Amino acid sequence: MTQILKAKQVVEQGIEELSKKCNQLKKWGITPYMKVLLVGENPASQIYTRNKKRYIEKLGAKCDIIHLPDSLSESDFIFEVGKMVSDQAVHGCFVQLPLPDQLSHIDVGELIPPSKDVDGFHQNNLIGVLNGDCGEKVLLSCTPKGILTLLRHYNIEVAGKHVVIIGRSMIVGKPLAMLLTNHHATVTICHSKTQNLEKITSQADIIIAAIGRAKMIGVKHLSSSGNQVIVDVGMNQDENGKLCGDVDFAAVSERVQAITPVPGGVGPMTILSLAENLFQAAREQFEQQEINP
Ligand code: NDP
Numbered sequence: 586m587t588q589i590l591k592a593k594q595v596v597e598q599g600i601e602e603l604s605k606k607c608n609q610l611k612k613w614g615i616t617p618y619m620k621v622l623l624v625g626e627n628p629a630s631q632i633y634t635r636n637k638k639r640y641i642e643k644l645g646a647k648c649d650i651i652h653l654p655d656s657l658s659e660s661d662f663i664f665e666v667g668k669m670v671s672d673q674a675v676h677g678c679f680v681q682l683p684l685p686d687q688l689s690h691i692d693v694g695e696l697i698p699p700s701k702d703v704d705g706f707h708q709n710n711l712i713g714v715l716n717g718d719c720g721e722k723v724l725l726s727c728t729p730k731g732i733l734t735l736l737r738h739y740n741i742e743v744a745g746k747h748v749v750i751i752g753r754s755m756i757v758g759k760p761l762a763m764l765l766t767n768h769h770a771t772v773t774i775c776h777s778k779t780q781n782l783e784k785i786t787s788q789a790d791i792i793i794a795a796i797g798r799a800k801m802i803g804v805k806h807l808s809s810s811g812n813q814v815i816v817d818v819g820m821n822q823d824e825n826g827k828l829c830g831d832v833d834f835a836a837v838s839e840r841v842q843a844i845t846p847v848p849g850g851v852g853p854m855t856i857l858s859l860a861e862n863l864f865q866a867a868r869e870q871f872e873q874q875e876i877n878p
Contacts, residue, residue: 588739588843590816592853595738599857600644606864607645610871617646617867619703620669620678624662625655625685634681640856646863655685662688666696676867677703694755699723700870703862705730706756714763724862729761731854732793732816733768741791741814741843744769749786751775751802751831752795757818761793782806789813794831799823802832807840815844818851 610617619641623634634650641648653665662684669678678701680693694706702710705726713723720730736743748770752758762772773789775782786792786806791814794802799821807813819831830847838844845851 587838587841589838590735590739590741590814590843590845591849592735592845592851592857593849595735596853596857598738599734599861603644603860603864606868610864610867611645613871615676615867615871617641617644617677617863618675619646619648619863620672620675621648621650622665622669622678622680623650623652624657624680624688625653627683630681630683637856637859641860641863644860646860646867657685657688659688659691662691663696666693670697670701675701676870677701677863679704679706700873701866703727703859703866704756705760705862711755711760711763714760714767717767719764719767720865724866725764725858726756726760727855727858727862728757728795728818728851729764730858730861732761732818732851733764734858735845735851735854736791736814736816739843743791745771746790747771747773747788748791748793749773749775749789750793750795751779751782751786752793752797752818754795757795761795791816794819796831797821798831799829800831800833802837804833804836804840807837811840811842813841815841816851817845817847819847820852 607617621634623630638648638650651669678697697707699707699709702724705724710723743765748765750758750762750772753774753776758774762774765772773785775785783806787808793816795818797819815832815837817830817832821829823829828848
């Protein structure tokens with residue numbers, strides 16, 4: 586029977602562990618503190634930031650959202666980010682994307698210092714992964730980190746496996762490929778110009794879809810073995826406006842060994858990774874202060 590790789594149990598365990606870590610950090614006089622910069626009135630962004638704040642606070646940590654107007658100028662934006670990152674009390678921060686048009690050209694990943702970059706977007710963190718780090722020294726990109734945590738929880742080995750990732754974005758596909766390589770997987774990255782996608786995916790042990798196209802991956806992308814594992818990163822709306830993944834779950838789920846659901850799969854893992862990164866950042870900053878007071 587197909588195993589459904591739900592995040593719920595993993596997240597519950599993660600919350601328990603992080604709550605304990607929070608108590609420990611508080612004994613040392615540190616309350617992990619995250620700040621989020623939200624520009625404009627995008628309803629989805631408002632929900633995401635509010636959810637992240639609730640999540641962080643549930644762990645006993647602190648989170649503030651700096652909500653700024655849609656019409657914010659570039660210079661004011663840079664000033665606000667500067668203020669946020671230089672706040673000594675803040676251990677981790679990020680800018681909620683997307684930004685309004687007049688700010689959308691800004692590479693926000695480079696504005697947050699790597700030690701506070703809880704999204705794991707800064708080039709120093711990415712270069713660390715390129716150099717073989719699996720999150721020991723650097724802050725990992727949240728979605729790739731969450732996928733690895735989920736697979737580990739379900740004892741799905743990646744070492745020696747052929748993993749086909751569809752999507753080459755800087756927030757999912759590329760950092761995930763590097764991280765999986767560090768974990769000894771053999772990785773193929775596909776994208777919109779890839780030819781014979783179905784042939785490539787049918788040769789995979791694990792298929793990871795990070796495309797942004799509702800239900801694009803179907804039975805024709807699978808091998809006939811029934812042994813493949815499917816990770817669906819996509820968050821799209823179906824024809825009825827319901828949240829769905831990049832994989833046609835109804836068609837595919839009976840023909841594979843294991844599959845992540847949408848919702849309830851990769852999405853919650855991404856938020857857990859964000860919280861883990863905040864705690865890692867808080868601890869590392871505390872240790873740095875102990876070494877260099
Ligand atoms: P991007 O749009 O940045 O990247 C999409 C990738 O898919 C690109 O590399 C693109 O190729 C590729 N692609 C598009 N069409 C095809 C096709 N027909 N065949 C093969 N490849 C194709 O998206 P993101 O990486 O930001 O996000 C991907 C999805 O994951 C979205 O649905 C997003 O909402 C979701 N997401 C979910 C998260 C979670 O926590 N669950 C977190 C982050 C994202 P090319 O490079 O050639 O254009």
